[in-house]
Amino acid sequence: MRQDYYDKIAPRGQLIVVSGPSGVGKRTVLRKYMAEHPRACHSVSATTRDPRPNEVDGVDYFFLSFEEFDRQIRTNQMLEYAYYNHHCYGTPKKGVEDARAAGRNVILEIEVNGAMQVKKLCPDATLVFIMPPSWKELERRLRERNTETEEAIQERLEIAKEEIAMADQYDYIIVNDTVEKAISRFAQIVHGHRYSINCMTEFLKTYIEGEIHAQERLAY
């Protein structure tokens, strides 16, 4: 990786939060994007549910007891968390911070409520919402999985409506009409957002203090 000027002035990696309705193809887009962009990584979530066969603690999830999860919430160690299906799911701050400090771009694939929590805690996070090209296409993709009852599909569609109604809280909207185009749009957003004012606040402060005020002090 060649060192760019921005690696010096803004060395921390970006934090990119991605949401979108179930069935929109988030996971496929993000996996392929990460395969092509080794600077990006995902962070390991924590959960109170039991590991499934083959799931490894610290790799697939951090498997925590309810007591430990609750303790981590109370001691501000969670960037965001939610209760879902009788279990807690969350993103531990430490993994995200360590990766960003090492210059990696951290991608969080989380639902809308979690995304709003991150937005509050990390003003320099980039929030991306992935939309289906049409409602019919979302239904088609959900049915194509062929793993769920009609009732479960209808429930997912109801949730999708609520999620799409929150899309205006995100920084960017990607329509996933084809996976390749969605990946390329995602890459453009990540690149461009590096120069956004939210990511450059520290730099600006240091610049004005170091360059301009320093020069003014010299003048006296």
Next chain:
Amino acid sequence: MRQDYYDKIAPRGQLIVVSGPSGVGKRTVLRKYMAEHPRACHSVSATTRDPRPNEVDGVDYFFLSFEEFDRQIRTNQMLEYAYYNHHCYGTPKKGVEDARAAGRNVILEIEVNGAMQVKKLCPDATLVFIMPPSWKELERRLRERNTETEEAIQERLEIAKEEIAMADQYDYIIVNDTVEKAISRFAQIVHGHRYSINCMTEFLKTYIEGEIHAQERLAY
């Protein structure tokens, strides 16, 4: 130019406002960028100053009388304007709107006060501020021009300080350490910002109305 999904859902071109201190190299960056990106264009400004030899009305500027300029301000035909050196300079709305309607990305190179006027009138504009890599380098670039007195250079540096103090009002910050890198950053910002929520507001409204509410109405 291949038609992308976004050419259908968000067919208007983007409006990109660029500011930065005198001597930072804005013009070089933008000219080269536009040469490489034919979708981009600049809009012709209006001014009350007299044409210089070789300047053509409607090409270099729209040369207007004070009365006509004033009339256009009062009838809301100016996107932004400023008084400078005993003359008025401004951006007529019509040219910008026509070009955007035709899908062109319009680039305005204007100073900070004008940029703030555009920000208010066009929430979907992208504001980019170009910074020198250091204060010393800005001084060097101003002196290198070799066209101005020391007093004029000091005055430009004073104005530069005030301008940089406004940089946090912009959406993106580009450091112009080398022209090629600045162009590539600018291109990434323009690409990525196409998907920003400010540019997607209309799409989201139409989407929710057309896709989701339409589907709900069918259900009854």
